[in-house]
Amino acid sequence: MKFRVNRDVLAEAVAWAARVLPSRPAAPVLSGLLLEAGEDLTLSAFDYDVSAQATIEADVSEPGSVLIPGRLLAEITRALPGEQVELVTEGAEAILTCGSAEFALVTMPVEDFPTMPKMPPVIGAIGGGVFASAVGQVAPAASRDDTLPMLTGIRVDIEGEQVAMAATDRYRIAARDFAWRPAQPDTNVSAMVPARVLVEVAKSLRGGEVAIAMGGGVAGFESVGRSTTVRLLDEQFIDYRSRLTNDWSIKADVRVQPFIDAIKRVALVAERNTAIRLTFTEGQVKIQAGGGELGRGVEVLDCELRGEPLQIGFQSHFLLDGLAGVDSEYARLNMDSPTRPALITNVPGDAEPAFRYLVMSLRLG
Numbered sequence: 001m002k003f004r005v006n007r008d009v010l011a012e013a014v015a016w017a018a019r020v021l022p023s024r025p026a027a028p029v030l031s032g033l034l035l036e037a038g039e040d041l042t043l044s045a046f047d048y049d050v051s052a053q054a055t056i057e058a059d060v061s062e063p064g065s066v067l068i069p070g071r072l073l074a075e076i077t078r079a080l081p082g083e084q085v086e087l088v089t090e091g092a093e094a095i096l097t098c099g100s101a102e103f104a105l106v107t108m109p110v111e112d113f114p115t116m117p118k119m120p121p122v123i124g125a126i127g128g129g130v131f132a133s134a135v136g137q138v139a140p141a142a143s144r145d146d147t148l149p150m151l152t153g154i155r156v157d158i159e160g161e162q163v164a165m166a167a168t169d170r171y172r173i174a175a176r177d178f179a180w181r182p183a184q185p186d187t188n189v190s191a192m193v194p195a196r197v198l199v200e201v202a203k204s205l206r207g208g209e210v211a212i213a214m215g216g217g218v219a220g221f222e223s224v225g226r227s228t229t230v231r232l233l234d235e236q237f238i239d240y241r242s243r244l245t246n247d248w249s250i251k252a253d254v255r256v257q258p259f260i261d262a263i264k265r266v267a268l269v270a271e272r273n274t275a276i277r278l279t280f281t282e283g284q285v286k287i288q289a290g291g292g293e294l295g296r297g298v299e300v301l302d303c304e305l306r307g308e309p310l311q312i313g314f315q316s317h318f319l320l321d322g323l324a325g326v327d328s329e330y331a332r333l334n335m336d337s338p339t340r341p342a343l344i345t346n347v348p349g350d351a352e353p354a355f356r357y358l359v360m361s362l363r364l365g
Contacts, residue, residue, distance in 0.1 A: 001064025002088040003037045005056065007098055010041075010085050011077040013054040016204055016226060017043045018074040020052040020197075029112040033070035035087070038063050045070055046116055048231075050197055053116065055225045066094050067108040076103055117229050119222065120215035123158070123189060124182040128223060132206035134165055134176045135198050137325035137355050141174035142167035142195035153192035153233040155240070160185055166240045167195060172318055172359040173240050174325060177352075180212075192233035193219050201228050244343060244356045248334035250307030252280050253347055256331045258301055260323050262287050266297040267316040275313030275362040280305050280333075289316070312338045313362040319344075322357035338364060 017033055025031045025047065034044040041058035045051065066089050077085070080098040087096045089107070096103045135154070143151035157164045161182060166175040191214055201210075205223040213220035220229045267276060269290035279286040285303040290296040312335060323331055328346035332353075335342045341360050345353035 001035075001037055001066055002062035002086070003041055003058045003060040004084050004086045005041060005058040007077070007080050007082055007085050009056050011074075011080065013041075013043050013056045014070075014074050014077045017045045017052045017054050018070040019200055019204075020045050020047065020050045020228070021070045022047045027112075029067070029108055030114075031069055031071065032067040032108045032113060033073055034065060034067050034110065034113050036065040044116055046114055048114065050194075050231070051116055051227075051229045053227050062088075064089060065110050067110045067113055068094055068105050069108070072105070076105075117218060119220045119227060119229060120213040120218050122183055122211045122213045122220075122222075123187055124180050125209050125211045126163075126178075126180040128202075128206040128208050128210050130178055130180075131210050132202040133327070134163075134178050135202035137176045137327075137357075138165045138167045138174045139195050139199045140167075140321040140324070141169055141172045141357070143169035145169075149233050150192065150236050152195055153237075154195045154198050155237045156189075156191050156193055158182070158187055158189040160187060166237075168238060168240060171315075172322065172357065173238075173243060174322070174358075175240060175244060175356045176325075177354050189214055190235060191219060192235055192237060194230055194233060197228070197230045243341075244358055246334070246336070246343070248336060248343065250280070250305070250310050250335040252285065252306075252333045252335070253304040253330045254285055254301060254333070255329060256323055256326050259285075259287075259331065260320060262299040262301055263316055263320060263323075266290075266299055269294045269297040270316060273315075275364060276316045276319060277311065277313050277364060278333075279309075279311045280335075281309045307335075310335055310338065311364065312342065313364045314342070314359060315362060318359050322359055325355050325357055327355065 030047050036042045037060045040055050042055045044053045083099040085098045094105045094107050155166045163180050164177050201221045208224045211222045217232050218229050266287050266289045271292050277288040286300050288298045322344040326346045330347040332345050332347050341358050344357040
């Protein structure tokens with residue numbers, strides 16, 4: 001096997017594929033990155049749950065394949081000088097040269113590498129920017145606790161030209177609706193996709209159109225020569241839609257960025273697991289925290305209030321995650337009482353809000 005390739009192109013492809021490599025592989029071979037040189041160069045990683053594959057242009061003089069420790073290869077290619085990279089296999093080594101740098105890397109048996117999963121049927125496509133935005137709004141509400149796998153996923157419901165995403169960790173629910181281009185107008189699919197994988201996919205494929213594939217318990221995502229597959233979670237999920245609908249008696253509109261900045265400042269004196277206190281009155285919201293050993297903080301912002309004055313408390317990072325998902329100038333806080341959850345949305349005018357974030361309130365002492 002022998003090929004030459006642009007250093008930047010190789011380093012980017014290696015880093016992209018290597019991101020799915022497990023930190024503690026069940027078998028040494030799963031730490032490897034498979035390089036296959038034919039008409040082009042294909043780089044593959046697979047741990048039985050998640051696969052990543054990138055195809056790039058290369059000048060291949062001797063076709064073949066080699067399995068190289070992936071994280072090491074990523075570090076090396078990132079550190080190489082900006083010249084052409086040549087890689088040639090010699091026995092049990094892969095000799096990588098770039099300018100004056102040369103590395104002899106011990107390879108692993110290619111035949112031990114597991115068979116890569118096939119991409120399921122494509123069911124539609126969406127612009128990478130919209131896809132990344134939707135995932136970024138919903139994913140913060142997914143749980144990091146692997147003891148409850150259902151809560152670590154993002155629920156995806158597809159009905160024709162509409163997609164709904166949702167996630168919850170029991171303390172908040174984030175949901176986003178958006179339009180896409182289905183392959184068939186009667187497409188109707190529901191799936192639970194691991195949130196951590198969907199976040200990585202969304203970040204890396206945001207530059208172009210993303211083709212989405214599903215079938216056989218696997219989801220696939222493909223764009224500009226890169227593809228990822230992931231094993232789906234159990235489809236069980238809460239009936240989140242019923243919890244996001246209510247005739248809210250109190251609505252408060254606040255400019256998003258000043259609100260975020262003020263919460264971050266005031267939270268500097270908040271002790272662990274204590275509430276950020278919001279007091280809504282006509283024309284303003286008072287943001288307060290602290291009162292213990294660290295001191296107190298308070299800031300007042302303009303606010304348009306409809307309904308009775310209210311004081312309510314939240315975990316600051318839960319509140320900030322919800323506000324970060326609002327893509328309009330103003331955020332709307334829909335509330336009923338100090339002891340019930342609040343719904344954060346963008347300010348939609350006459351339309352239904354595309355983004356909704358339900359967050360539990362904290363009891364104020």
